[in-house]
Amino acid sequence: MTDTVPTMYEWIGGAERLERLTEEFYRRVREDEVLAPLFARMADDHPQHVAVWLGEVFGGPEAYTEGHGGFPHMLSRHRGRGIRPEQRERWVKLFMEAADHVGVPTDAEFRSAFVGYIEFGSRRAMANSQLDAKPGTRETIKTWGWGEAPPGTD
Numbered sequence: 311m312t313d314t315v316p317t318m319y320e321w322i323g324g325a326e327r328l329e330r331l332t333e334e335f336y337r338r339v340r341e342d343e344v345l346a347p348l349f350a351r352m353a354d355d356h357p358q359h360v361a362v363w364l365g366e367v368f369g370g371p372e373a374y375t376e377g378h379g380g381f382p383h384m385l386s387r388h389r390g391r392g393i394r395p396e397q398r399e400r401w402v403k404l405f406m407e408a409a410d411h412v413g414v415p416t417d418a419e420f421r422s423a424f425v426g427y428i429e430f431g432s433r434r435a436m437a438n439s440q441l442d443a444k445p446g447t448r449e450t451i452k453t454w455g456w457g458e459a460p461p462g463t464d
């Protein structure tokens with residue numbers, strides 16, 4: 311991939327689009343019978359924090375690492391919660407519905423990479439939330455890119 315290929319952060323529309331996405335997503339979460347109990351004590355700025363996280367993952371500013379406790383903090387927020395498969399599935403479903411609602415780009419290149427990360431992240435979150443989860447060695451946020459189909463490929 312060359313330097314002229316935009317990051318996924320730029321492609322989605324930067325911090326503004328990510329904030330609209332997470333606001334819309336957690337609005338749905340709060341009304342969802344499967345997920346609402348898990349998020350009952352969620353702080354008002356939680357959606358904004360997750361937008362900052364996603365921005366860093368998709369190649370934007372390293373603002374979660376610099377200002378929000380980085381990878382260890384995210385890990386600590388999932389640890390011990392015992393996320394169940396049906397909760398993860400609902401999380402992904404509502405996330406994608408929110409993405410469509412706020413106009414996240416629908417091109418095949420972007421969506422395949424975007425869904426790939428959401429599948430990866432949600433499965434890791436579920437695994438790390440189990441009571442018997444083994445502590446990992448990672449301390450930095452894993453970034454995500456276009457994978458096999460960057461923009462402009464045939």
Ligand code: HEM
Nearest residue numbers: 348351352359360363384387393397398401428431432435
């Ligand atoms: C790609 C997938 C995911 C990402 C990127 C993600 C990201 C995050 C981040 C960054 C935080 C900490 C926010 C902060 O700094 O305050 C957090 C907290 C949390 N996440 Fe996730 N998460 C993912 C998947 C999930 C899933 C699948 C569930 C459950 C179904 C879940 C449940 C929670 C809960 C319950 C919290 C704590 C909320 C609170 O503070 O009360 N997450 N997540």
